[in-house]
Amino acid sequence: MKLKIVLAQLNFLVGDIEGNAQRIIDEAKSQAGKADVVVFPELAITGYPPEDLLLRDHFIQRVELAVANIISRVRGIHLVVGYPRRREGKLYNVAGVWYDGDILAEYEKHKLPNYSVFDEKRYFSPGREAVTFELQGVRIGLSVCEDIWEVEPAAMSRAAGAQLLLNINASPFHIGKAPEREELVQNRARENMLPIIYVNLVGGQDELVFDGGSFVVDGQGRVIERLDFFAETAACIDLCIENGTGNPSNSITPLMPEEQRVYQALVTGVRDYVLKNGFNGAIIGLSGGVDSALTLAIAADALGPDQVEVVMMPSRYTADMSNQDAIAEAELLGVEHRTISIEPAFNAFLEMLADEFAGRAVDVTEENIQARCRGIILMAISNKKGRILLTTGNKSEMSVGYATLYGDMAGGFAPIKDVPKTLVYSLCHYRNSLSQVIPQRVLERAPSAELAPDQKDSDSLPEYAVLDEILERYVEQDQSVTEIAAAGFDEATVMRVIDLVDRNEYKRRQAPPGIKITRRAYGRDRRYPLTWSKRNR
Structure with a gap:
């Protein structure tokens, strides 16, 4: 029959x-x-x-x-x-x-x-x-x-x-x-x-x-x-x-192949979130770094280049190569782009806060102000034009709190929030295998937030290959400090990473939604209290 x-x-x-x-x-x-x-x-x-x-x-x-x-x-x-x-x-x-x-x-x-x-x-x-x-x-x-x-x-x-x-x-x-x-x-x-x-x-x-x-x-x-x-x-x-x-x-x-499936999942997730919620396009802050480069490629593939706008927002710490690479990618993808310096806003905030900051050394506070200047600019354009702001943070950063509340975390949707940094690079290479849209220099230079002189991510974090494996074991496999250290990782480094993950749950609760691609994503998939005793982890 x-x-x-x-x-x-x-x-x-x-x-x-x-x-x-x-x-x-x-x-x-x-x-x-x-x-x-x-x-x-x-x-x-x-x-x-x-x-x-x-x-x-x-x-x-x-x-x-x-x-x-x-x-x-x-x-x-x-x-x-x-x-x-x-x-x-x-x-x-x-x-x-x-x-x-x-x-x-x-x-x-x-x-x-x-x-x-x-x-x-x-x-x-x-x-x-x-x-x-x-x-x-x-x-x-x-x-x-x-x-x-x-x-x-x-x-x-x-x-x-x-x-x-x-x-x-x-x-x-x-x-x-x-x-x-x-x-x-x-x-x-x-x-x-x-x-x-x-x-x-x-x-x-x-x-x-x-x-x-x-x-x-x-x-x-x-x-x-x-x-x-x-x-x-x-x-x-x-x-x-x-x-x-x-x-x-x-x-x-x-x-x-797995990388193709992940990339298509990200494209599908962005396309449907934007279109089903009635936005008329997307806006992205393009830094010249690898995360915003991948986010832009995904958005352009999901929505079409004519529905995506990027803004470069350099500061006194932004390298010339970052501006050059950001413009190069925007032009390769054919998206609308413009440059708005955050220096006037940053200087204005420093002047406004001069009395409050008197006698105190420069620290992460000034870095966060820069990020928040960018967040204000991007959200203003998003509001005015009805385009959703896509954030560019990855899972490695969100895990350890390497992001600024109301700054680079500001936005409506976070396409790569569940993508570990090492996978970000793999996805960039995959996308370039289809057509070259991400400048090679972006993939080769050391990652940096560019919020302080000569800053590198590795100044604050373990190398991403190490960090991502520790995070996978702790977040996705629920391994303890002892179990992770027994797998060959330095125990002090493991403790430091886990402490960062646990202390930054409050940030993740305030982050925009983003696409689940791993077995255990933050949010509805992994639910941890904000306040709890962190002994014997």
Whole structure:
């Protein structure tokens, strides 16, 4: 038996219930007469994650109206759609099956993730039963996202007679996620000798990026079809349900190299955050350093050069090469650029504060004033022109507080806040492999904030190769000082880095949102108190 199944890997907007419903209707009507069923991602009607919108009665009522609207308007094709369903005072994360005005089945998600960025137990009750439906003589089982990560739900579907399993997802990107999820689904398929269709959401939503990459695995655990990553697509596959096997496509989309996946995640996250929130472009402070260079390349690729503006803001400590390299990159990318010196503002602040500072040595205070002068300039342009200000700080800096509140941290979105400094360089090299947009000198010179004479980042921090590995062990792997030192790191350096991380939680709480690309990002992914005893870390 052969089924024509459309994998509708689409980008839905959270809260746009009526708009999302119309997209489902349009896609379904375009496939009617060509395919047997269209499969949409998890919570397609609401977008994912809807968070506390789910607690509003009116929100759920709008979902109910949208479900009724879709069912009444689509004929001649089966739909599998994700949405929240309220039943007997409880809310469930549901995969519904509809055909010609009828609800044929509703599967309630069993496994509710409550770790990392997920908080589903706050909103949903778990389902308990396996649910199947019949299509063209084939018994098809249903599951939702997290269900496929555990053994029981797939086994229950198989026991209920399923010959094929549909798994709808809103699975966010992080480094290493795509091969990890494919391996896991392959294992489920082999365990149950059951083909599995994995349909994933695509697009950016606040700090999360959904990478698509939907795929099909046959009953032997072979990937026989894979859709593009980071792109909306609706692909119709012909699946032969004979002994649970299939033939790999001759044109199967390969897994992207990791750096390409990360870069595309950043581009997708910036594009969707800016456009979905209605900004008419972006503004960036371009310093001539590597972080702002990468941020600019991402923004230009995400929005188009005509939607990006950069401002160079030199001070008495800015090297000529920094100005030259910043202008060179702006011209290579074709973005609008201008120079506004912060010297008049900096001098004005020093004069205003002269009595307060009398008798006190120059220190980091004066450095922070420079950064805040730049923040005021950039935010003023952002306000006046309606363009979002993108900050340029990376994860290494944000970890240890190497950033200025209300200065370089000022802005609306932080594209690379979860990108370690060493990965910043790798991504720059990757972007230059496509076309040379970041001057080579930017990649070769020593990093510097240029807020004091002859300043280098290494004056205040360990070398980034060392710092980033310590941070990964402490932040992402929860290793202790003893464990990190036992791996070969100087214990005093480890203690110093960890102390900086813990003491600067208050800064990170005030930072703009940014794109999650590591297994454990700051914010909703890693939640530490501001005030706590830091003994015995």
